[in-house]
Amino acid sequence: MRSDLFTDEHELFRDSVRRFVDREVAPNVEQWEHAGRIDPKLWRTAGEQGLLGLAVPEAFGGGGSADYRFRCVVMEELARVGAASVNVALGGFDDLIGPYLVDLGTEEQKQRWLPGLCAGKKGAAIAMTEPGAGSDLRGIQTTAVHDGNAWILNGSKTFITGGGRADVIIVVARTDPKAGARGFSLFVVEGSMPGFTRGRALDKLGQRAEDVSELFFANVRVPTANLLGVEGGGLGHLMERLPKERMSIAYYGLAAAEAALCWTVDYTKARRAFGRPIAEFQNSKFTLAEMATELDVTRAYLDRAVLALNEGRLSAVDAAKAKWWATELQQRVISRCLQLHGGYGYMREYPIARAFVDARVQTIYGGTTEIMKEIIGRSIVR
Template sequence: MRTDLFTDEHELFRESVRGFVEREVAPHVEEWEKVGRIDPKLWRTAGEQGLLGLGVPEEYGGGGTADYRFRCVIMEELARVGAASVNVALGGFDDLIGPYLVDLGTEEQKRRWLPGLCSGVKGAAIAMTEPGAGSDLRGIRTTAVRDGDDWILNGSKTFITGGSRADVIIVVARTDPDAGARGFTLLVVEGDMPGFTRGRALDKLGQRAEDVSELFFDDVRVPATHVLGTEGGGFGHLMERLPKERLSIAYYGLAAGEAALRWTIDYTKERHAFGKPVAEFQNSKFVLAEMATELDVTRAYLDRSVLALNAGELSAVDAAQAKWWATELQQRVINRCLQLHGGYGYMREYPIARAFVDARVQTIYGGTTEIMKEIVGRDLVK
């Protein structure tokens, strides 16, 4: 069941996005998954199509729209062809890095970094997670010490999406060990700064085409002009922007679940067992009905959440509810869809198999399901 979330303008944009996906993404997904990397040319092509930096003002090379529904269209079209890796690769800028630079950057910072990122000429990453600090960001040990007009940055980060090709990296560092949550600052590291090195590309279960890397900082001298936002305000800056990231993960989870259901309906109508299509068995119809209903109910909540984000009214609790529910539903739906594919569902040549492994990380990154429930529960009993 479609809702009235999208207007004619969004559907016109969808036609352009679908053409891009069918030409530049769908024919290459399998190869990119095998080699473990997306062709770097994709970012430039996406930039030329105006698919990067949708929310970045036009004067910095972006699309100049604050309407998140355009990004939702891109997620749906990528989910339709099972391109989860590409969604993470392209969405990392629009859902994560872009908002930080637009909201917190100085005029000089915006002009220095945004045009190259919106064009796809440069790549970006945000480095929060460390070997000993995942969902608990207060456990971050990467430090930055002031030295004249610079900060001296030391530490390491892991599980950094886009780390191997990033020219601009927003690093969360502890700048005052005695200030608690107010002791963190965001520093922008450029890829050619002495002392910055990239570690190995990590071997992941799913989303294999998108690189996830280790990053190391050994006495990296970062100019004070590269502080993003306010000194000591890093933790607050992160908390303010996490709802958008979590909604994006939730929305892709919904889109991926809807795509899996469509694939499965088509498959069970064509696949025969005991003399009739699998779709005609009562159990098949019941399972399909249950999944369709859960997805429709979830879409109603997420559509409302997208409109709340557009209006600047999406709360951290609303985003946490959306994130844990939609990603857990994604797991259930894709698991049941794979079951209805039978043995063929276990073969990677079928998109449901790749969707199965790609989905698993959805309940982990951006804050685990358990952390999301903690946020919601804490709000209920405060």
């Protein structure tokens, strides 16, 4: 399926990305999944290829293009080979951490952290989720208390993507218990700071190659120079950037579902039963037709949302619509594709099996489907 979203420039970029994925990612995905970790060399290689920090200004080592379609190309090429873990690992910087540092960082902060991150020499993470506060960000209990020229940080975070290897961690903490939504701030914790420790790498159902960890902060002394953005503006900063995060999840969901359908079309044409390809059975044709139609309709909406994101007018509501619809569709399509693979679909040697477990978290992280519907419903009745 080819989208009208892309120009010749994007397709030239795709050629480069495809060569990188075929050379550096596809041959190693299965090994990384079994090992539970991606080879750290991948970040440096990606940095050398200019695939990290696509929207980061060139002055700080990035690609200098705010056109989100370049990220969409990367997501499609990774989805093509079933590399969901790698997409999360590389996209975590471009879609989450990078925008915070670029938009909110001081000149000194950008110079200190961005070049190493764009080069793949350093890792980054954002630590929002806590054991007792997932989608409910106002329930965050990690605290930061002002003490002279520093903040004293205490608390814990969980389900932190990239936390095990991160050198730069954006942490959301409560700075004023009496200020309500204005009582949270963002801090950049560096991996070598005393009192900061990493817990176990969590044993996940899918996306097993990507590191997801627990993080602990025990009287970590964070210099005031590491406050990111405005004191008390933490929740506002998060809300402003959630649409981009949710679009990245939505877009990968669509790309992964499209890839699954392509694998399935090829499989059903080649696999024979009762003397003919299973693609020729009416049930198979109807199922393929339904999935292709749903994906085409969804692509039309997401293409429009990507262009809106580029123009700075993608609303939180529209991003929520894209996120819940595309990820729920991803679940349905991949499940039906697995069914068409029959018993082979249950074997991990087939990419559809890994795609099935990798997809499950898509309706959970970045805000659950239920939270997305709450955001949309609230806007309707308000």
